[in-house]
Amino acid sequence: MKTRVAIIGGGPGGTTAAMYLLRQGLTPVIIEKESFPRYRIGESMTGECGAILRDLNLGMDMIENKHPVKHGVKVYGKHPWFLPVMARTPEGKLMDQTTWQVRRSDFDKMMLDEAVKRGAILVHGQATDPILDENGKVTGVQVRLADGSGMMQIESELLxxxxxxxxxxxxxxxxxxxxxxxxxxxxxIFSQIENGIRDNGEARDEQNGNTLIFYKQKYHWAWWIPIDDKVTSVGVVTPAAYFMEQNETKEEFLKRELHNIHPELTSRIPDVTLVEDTRVIKNYSYQVKQFCGEGYMAFGDAHRFVDPIFSFGMYVTMKEAQLAAPYVVKYLNGELPKEGNPFEEYQVMVEKAIDVLEDALDGFWEHPFAFAMLVYNRYVDQMIDIFAGRIYENQPSEAVVAFRKLLKRERTYDSDIYSVPIGSRYHADRAPIWVDDTSDAEVMTKLLNL
Structure with missing residues (x-):
């Protein structure tokens, strides 16, 4: 089979890419190894993720499918705080907006079905090896077909x-x-419950479709994400060593932790009855360098993952897919640079955006008190923008610069090691994140003159 564009993966990112490329007159081939619907975690959308769905004319589908409406994220630690979902008007002013929570098995199937309905070609099979020419350029992919009939070679101009x-x-x-x-x-470690007690107030921070995060201590927290009118996704993230020390089964550990992490969570689950298998995944961060090049591009978690706490995963892969579409068209038309990486401009833009997320998340973990002060006292609007997903333009904001001061971190983008800051955990030497010996309040006062 020959195609101009082949897409590995029929999840939200791959299908978003397909639909935007179809708008450009291209007919992509999607390669997906699994049969849908299938279970996936990562059920919460940022505000800008919802905006992508509306741009794809899928807003009414989301409403008709009755996905829970998300007004924001509420974080329970020593002192609770709420970050609302807000959009920007054409004039740049903030306005109330909503997005959605989803049961991924249903949502992903809807997206794949829609991409195929609009004209994408679906190949059921597993990508096994990229096809390279004599110069090492990617020219396609080998696929093991799901029906057992053998291998298929898909030649592409872009993978x-x-x-x-x-x-x-x-x-x-x-x-x-x-x-x-x-x-x-x-x-x-995560599962689902049916008997959770949800908020039911009139204020935005009391809406029953909101994401709730329960913070116990550094790298030890729980999530609460409603995925339909009855079922809530719940999970605990913890150091692996702590889990091993408990000598419990996955289910025993999850049930106990849900009652011990935070009193506010305990009160919402008087009886922990799980209605889904208890699952475990490794939660680790990584960064792939040179993730774009002649004949190939990688997106979302396929090139970088930071931390799941504020649910950026699905958004990042969908946004990168949206932003890539015009670059793909230019590449196929021979309008991008012939020397070096044709997607260099796109790649740097993406790295800068994820750097913003990384700096904000590192600031949350390393200086939680200072983080809360930034959210509520100093840079409220800018923090709303970051957590909505507006990280690809008008950055770094003053809030991001403040995080970099707190982390004693510098970033430059004038060489091949861009996106590798001083003290970066991605540096080959694995330099540790800098942490001052003084308290968060003292650091904040010193650096920002609060």
Missing amino acids: MDFSGGATFLATKGVTGPKYLGNYDRQIA
Whole structure:
């Protein structure tokens, strides 16, 4: 089979890419190894993720499918705080907006069905190896067909990798190196419940479809994400060593932790009755360098993952897919640079955006008190923008600069090591994140003159 664009992965990122490319007159081939619907975690959308769905004319589908409406994220630690979902008007003013929570099995199937309905070609099979020419350029992919009939060779002008944590192109050695990060010793243990007590107030921070996060201590927290009118996704993220020390089964550990992490969570689950298998995944951060090049691009988790706490995963892969579409068209038309990486401009833009997320998340973990002060006292609007997903333009904001001061971190983008800051966990030497010996309040006062 020959195609101009082949897409590995039929999840939200791959299908978003397909639909935007179809708008440009291209007919992409989607390669998906699994049969849908299938179970996936990562059920919460940022505000800008909802905006992508509306732009794809899928807003009414989301409403008709009765996905829970999300007004924001409420974080319970020593002092609770709420970050609302808000959009920007054409004049740049903030306005109330909503997004959605989803049961991924239903949502992903809807997206794949819609992409095929609009004209994408679906191949059921598993990508096994990239096809390279004599100069090492990617020219397609080998696929083992799901029906057992053998192998298919798909020749492409561009191979788009939406394989998620499998990092297909990086694993096959097509990209640059992959660096592990500081979050590589955590695990997430999760399931679903039906008997959770949800908020039911009139204020935005009391809406029953909101994401709730319960913070116990550094790298130890729980999530609460409603995925339909009855079922709630719940999970605990903790250092792997802590889980091993408890000598419990996954289910025993999850049930106990849900009652012990935070009193506010305990009160919402008087009887922990799980209605889904208890699952465990490694929660680790990584970064793939040179994730774009002649004949290939990698997206979302296929090239970088930071931390799941504020649910950026699905958004990042969908937004990168949206932003890539015009670059793909220019590449296929021969309008991008012939020397070096034709997607260099796109790649740097993406790295800068994820750097913003990384700096905000590192600030949350390393300086939680200072983080809360930034959210509520200093840079409220800018923090709303970051957590909505407006990280690809008008950055770094003053809030991000403040985080970099707190982390004693500098970033430059004038060489091949861009996106590798001083003290970066992605540096080959694995330099640790800098943490001052003084308290958060003292650091904040010193650096920001609060």
